[in-house]
Amino acid sequence: xxxxxxxxxxxxxxxxxxxxxxxxxxxxxxxxxxxxxxxxxxxxxxxxxxxxxxxxxxxxxxxxxxxxxxxxxxxxxxxxxxxxxxxxxxxxxxxxxxxxxxxxxxxxxxxxxxxxxxxxxxxxxxxxxxxxxxxxxxxxxxxxxxxxxxxxxxxxxxxxxxxxxxxxxxxxxxxxxxxxxxxxxxxxxxxxxxxxxxxxxxxxxxxxxxxxxxxxxxxxxxxxxxxxxxxxxxxxxxxxxxxxx
Amino acid sequence: xxxxxxxxxxxxxxxxxxxxxxxxxxxxxxxxxxxxxxxxxxxxxxxxxxxxxxxxxxxxxxxxxxxxxxxxxxxxxxxxxxxxxxxxxxxxxxxxxxxxxxxxxxxxxxxxxxxxxxxxxxxxxxxxxxxxxxxxxxxxxxxxxxxxxxxxxxxxxxxxxxxxxxxxxxxxxxxxxxxxxxxxxxxxxxxxxxxxxxxxxxxxxxxxxxxxxxxxxxxxxxxxxxxxxxxxxxxxxxxxxxxxxxxxxxxxxxxxxxxxxxxxxxxxxxxxxxxxxxxxxxxxxxxxxxxxxxxxxxxxxxxxxxxxxxx
Numbered sequence: 001x002x003x004x005x006x007x008x009x010x011x012x013x014x015x016x017x018x019x020x021x022x023x024x025x026x027x028x029x030x031x032x033x034x035x036x037x038x039x040x041x042x043x044x045x046x047x048x049x050x051x052x053x054x055x056x057x058x059x060x061x062x063x064x065x066x067x068x069x070x071x072x073x074x075x076x077x078x079x080x081x082x083x084x085x086x087x088x089x090x091x092x093x094x095x096x097x098x099x100x101x102x103x104x105x106x107x108x109x110x111x112x113x114x115x116x117x118x119x120x121x122x123x124x125x126x127x128x129x130x131x132x133x134x135x136x137x138x139x140x141x142x143x144x145x146x147x148x149x150x151x152x153x154x155x156x157x158x159x160x161x162x163x164x165x166x167x168x169x170x171x172x173x174x175x176x177x178x179x180x181x182x183x184x185x186x187x188x189x190x191x192x193x194x195x196x197x198x199x200x201x202x203x204x205x206x207x208x209x210x211x212x213x214x215x216x217x218x219x220x221x222x223x224x225x226x227x228x229x230x231x232x233x234x235x236x237x238x239x240x241x242x243x244x245x
Numbered sequence: 246x247x248x249x250x251x252x253x254x255x256x257x258x259x260x261x262x263x264x265x266x267x268x269x270x271x272x273x274x275x276x277x278x279x280x281x282x283x284x285x286x287x288x289x290x291x292x293x294x295x296x297x298x299x300x301x302x303x304x305x306x307x308x309x310x311x312x313x314x315x316x317x318x319x320x321x322x323x324x325x326x327x328x329x330x331x332x333x334x335x336x337x338x339x340x341x342x343x344x345x346x347x348x349x350x351x352x353x354x355x356x357x358x359x360x361x362x363x364x365x366x367x368x369x370x371x372x373x374x375x376x377x378x379x380x381x382x383x384x385x386x387x388x389x390x391x392x393x394x395x396x397x398x399x400x401x402x403x404x405x406x407x408x409x410x411x412x413x414x415x416x417x418x419x420x421x422x423x424x425x426x427x428x429x430x431x432x433x434x435x436x437x438x439x440x441x442x443x444x445x446x447x448x449x450x451x452x453x454x455x456x457x458x459x460x461x462x463x464x465x466x467x468x469x470x471x472x473x474x475x476x477x478x479x480x481x482x483x484x485x486x487x488x489x490x491x492x493x494x495x496x497x498x499x500x501x502x503x504x505x506x507x508x509x510x511x512x513x514x515x516x517x518x519x520x521x522x523x524x525x526x527x528x529x530x531x532x533x534x535x536x537x538x539x540x541x542x543x544x545x546x547x548x549x550x551x552x553x554x555x556x
Contacts, residue, residue, distance in 0.1 A: 006353070007354075007355050010355070010533065012355075013355060013356055013357040014353065014355065014356065032357070032385070033357065034359070035357075035386060036385055036387050046425070047424050082334055086314070086359060086361075086420075087359035087420075089423070089424030090424040091386075091425075127335070127353075128353050129353070129355075129356055129357065130315070130335045130336070130352040130353055130356040130357075131335070132293070132315070132334040132335055133293035133294070133334060133335070134293065134294060134334070135294035136293050136294060171294075172293075172294050172295075226292075227292055230290065230292055230336045233353070234290050234337060234351075234353070235290070236535065237353065237458070237535065238338055238351060239479075239535065239537070240480075240538075241338075242288070243479065243537075
């Protein structure tokens with residue numbers, strides 16, 4: 001499995017390349033911050049940092065769908081950033097996410113399929129830019145098929161065929177940070193998918209042993225994946241310090 | 246003369262660790278968790294919201310523990326009043342300075358510089374107004390202010406007339422209080438009225454961009470005692486360059502914590518431009534490729550040969 005790469009780009013303050021192992025989406029994220037905001041946008045939140053998110057599709061210009069997903073990302077990331085830390089109030093944290101590869105999405109397709117990859121790329125870029133965060137998180141996509149099976153990370157084709165789609169972001173402390181659902185479903189289904197999301201993100205098998213086969217190597221928790229990527233980069237950046245110990 | 250490294254003297258070692266002295270824990274706070282810090286195999290890497298393992302903290306309780314950036318103290322309500330935990334707000338490697346009773350986090354080197362009082366920076370003049378020079382420390386941030394008279398021996402009649410684009414080596418005097426406050430720079434020491442550590446306008450030479458992590462590393466390496474012959478912070482590139490360029494008359498260097506390095510070898514006559522570029526390239530490449538000590542030596546030899554500075 002390809003693990004995410006941090007701090008690959010030289011010019012931005014932080015960057016990350018994230019390839020979703022299941023759906024194949026390849027996201028390149030870059031973060032600049034704290035920077036000065038243009039045109040009095042700082043006055044809206046005078047005591048805090050403002051988080052700006054831009055999503056750039058690989059093949060077309062950004063449109064309504066990108067604006068919509070930017071809104072979702074901004075609200076999640078804005079809650080995680082500690083905007084009152086030194087140097088951050090009244091400044092902006094600019095996150096740019098470029099969709100560099102993966103299956104082509106048609107206009108009108110659900111953006112939920114790519115949302116977890118965008119969230120992971122944004123989080124890792126912010127970590128790489130040392131933006132103060134209150135917590136980390138990881139996100140997962142689930143589709144519910146006509147027969148009621150819960151499929152993790154369905155492909156765009158499978159996602160189109162499924163009855164409902166759910167994206168969950170679970171914080172490092174086990175809180176539910178984001179819940180975006182689409183389609184027809186009832187509360188019981190939602191609860192099942194929520195349990196599944198908790199086990200996928202935190203890596204604990206749920207009570208009924210729901211961690212199914214077929215997930216193989218990816219069954220290691222998503223939190224663990226994020227942590228490993230960060231640790232690898234820190235150890236390579238500070239190799240000179242580790243040698244001397 | 247060999248390589249003269251401008252300032253960081255030892256008395257500014259606070260800036261090297263970038264400590265925020267306002268966060269102090271009362272002495273003896275961790276007394277009840279006294280433990281021998283046993284395993285030093287792999288230093289702890291913390292992610293935001295991770296708690297600092299208590300057995301890693303300095304056990305000397307006579308002084309208050311000082312927290313660097315990236316760490317904060319949170320109080321958690323519990324059955325016995327409230328309990329305090331130290332958590333990380335950034336990802337990084339935990340670094341404990343037992344001697345100074347300080348804990349800080351070594352974060353990613355590519356990050357943006359955030360002005361901190363007493364840091365040495367290399368600023369570029371953007372424009373000047375009646376009382377101030379407006380300077381750029383990092384791109385896309387509001388200008389920092391440098392008083393027209395905050396130079397050594399400056400008065401209304403005799404003061405440096407700096408033009409747009411000129412560089413100064415200055416110290417962060419204040420960062421203000423509250424949101425959106427202005428950053429003030431100074432080129433004199435408040436105590437002595439002298440330009441200590443080579444502060445003032447930088448004439449000649451050239452400025453190279455490095456990562457903020459590399460700048461901090463260079464400062465730490467140069468503030469270490471001279472008699473220490475081991476590579477400090479894994480850096481041998483400067484001493485190697487100093488040795489090889491000694492015949493050309495040596496060079497002068499100033500490191501700003503905002504990720505800028507000013508290099509000047511005006512003593513080298515016709516080789517000055519070549520030598521300056523060689524030093525800049527060696528520093529940037531060491532930074533970007535994250536080179537080991539022996540690779541740094543190889544790089545210096547390669548670059549100097551390519552520029553035909555040494556045979």
